[in-house]
């Protein structure tokens with residue numbers, strides 16, 4: 001950002017005027033927001049690209065996201081507080097913080113692909129001391145999703161058997177590590193070329209999803225499905241007290257999850273994870289204790305965010321596509 005922009009209260013932000021492919025994304029000069037009551041103004045140093053960004057941008061959720069343009073993009077960030085109300089006791093200007101800007105009601109992101117964001121102080125925490133901004137951005141939203149799903153909702157217990165489907169992706173890499181922190185036996189299903197990596201990350205077993213059939217697997221206490229296909233087969237693997245969570249959104253997965261509430265005793269559960277300060281604080285503690293480490297797939301400048309979307313949509317690779325907003 002140049003000096004003139006700081007003086008005039010302007011900033012760079014990524015926007016789009018119509019749903020469509022990654023090329024609809026444009027970096028524009030827009031008005032810089034001001035911190036309102038209970039909010040912090042954060043200079044964003046890095047963010048990441050999540051599947052929900054590409055789903056919203058392509059218009060697949062248009063019934064929910066509407067036709068009001070321009071829209072912003074991005075749900076997570078890592079940055080530094082530059083403005084805050086003096087009476088806010090927990091934070092001060094200069095603090096390094098992270099958070100997820102996802103509306104609890106709509107599940108829709110609120111535009112972190114920008115030089116500055118304003119956010120309620122109830123939704124941020126100090127970011128891990130042991131990581132730089134890029135590394136932290138590879139963890140913020142996906143690590144929070146793993147905590148909310150495995151620790152808070154599934155209440156995964158030591159000795160339980162956990163299956164992570166889609167284990168090498170952004171959420172999967174976090175779920176494998178958190179599963180081990182919580183004392184579970186972790187089985188990871190992923191592409192053949194990611195199996196050694198997943199064992200290094202902590203998985204007790206890592207299996208190739210192209211050659212492993214559900215019928216060849218032992219029962220699981222918790223199934224975390226990040227793929228969204230063949231749900232009935234994986235639901236059939238649940239132990240007597242088994243719990244299954246499918247976070248992948250597709251018309252078929254939604255239909256199956258709804259049907260599972262009617263047929264059979266074990267529901268497949270979906271939710272939109274919108275973490276608050278406690279979750280982000282706990283995540284930072286896991287990271288600083290050395291229990292969770294970042295997995296960075298690739299790094300893009302803010303003006304190259306369309307390339308990050310293209311890469312995520314092409315699939316494959318391990319961990320997170322990170323967007324670098326500054327040289328800090």
Ligand SMILES: NC(=O)c1ccc[n+]([C@@H]2O[C@H](COP(=O)([O-])OP(=O)(O)OC[C@H]3O[C@@H](n4cnc5c(N)ncnc54)[C@H](OP(=O)(O)O)[C@@H]3O)[C@@H](O)[C@H]2O)c1
Pocket residue numbers: 050051052142145165166167168169170171172189190191209226227247248249271272273274312315316317319
């Ligand atoms: N509800 C929520 O709050 C929430 C939050 C975060 C994410 N999500 C959803 O969760 C899903 C995963 O997110 P993510 O960020 O982890 O995505 P990601 O980084 O794109 O990872 C997806 C992974 O799934 C693997 N995969 C594809 N087909 C597979 C199969 N049949 N069996 C096993 N693995 C397979 C891919 O591996 P290959 O490319 O090698 O095939 C890739 O590593 C997305 O649908 C996302 O929208 C929901």
